[in-house]
Amino acid sequence: xxxxxxxxxxxxxxFAAANIVTLPSxxxxxxxxxxxxxxxxxxxxxxxxxxxxxAIDPDITGFLVxxxxxxxxxxxxxxxxxxxxxxxxxxxxGRELALRAFSIEKIVxxxxxxxxxxxxxx
Numbered sequence: 001x002x003x004x005x006x007x008x009x010x011x012x013x014x015f016a017a018a019n020i021v022t023l024p025s026x027x028x029x030x031x032x033x034x035x036x037x038x039x040x041x042x043x044x045x046x047x048x049x050x051x052x053x054x055a056i057d058p059d060i061t062g063f064l065v066x067x068x069x070x071x072x073x074x075x076x077x078x079x080x081x082x083x084x085x086x087x088x089x090x091x092x093x094g095r096e097l098a099l100r101a102f103s104i105e106k107i108v109x110x111x112x113x114x115x116x117x118x119x120x121x122x
Contacts, residue, residue: 015040023047028050047067048065
């Protein structure tokens with residue numbers, strides 16, 4: 001069953017009640033929802049496009065599926081639905097990824113590095 005919830009401002013509550021987060025997309029920047037899913041320790045299924053693929057460690061924190069491949073998406077979701085231990089491992093690995101790669105300190109460091117590189121060019 002799929003239930004469309006509309007606009008929500010309580011994502012942390014939704015993630016706490018969820019086991020899996022999926023974002024089938026055609027094109028993204030770095031999707032905040034996948035970073036939030038990782039931070040909440042949720043396994044992810046998303047499409048193999050720039051941005052989405054950068055938000056996970058494939059086969060470690062979640063699965064990548066081809067764009068517009070509903071069958072592959074359903075199959076990977078089914079794998080996670082049927083394997084709670086795998087879901088848990090991927091969720092824990094996602095939390096570690098979020099802390100390592102997406103913490104505010106890491107993001108600030110990356111921005112400062114870009115500014116430093118631009119400063120050397122000018």
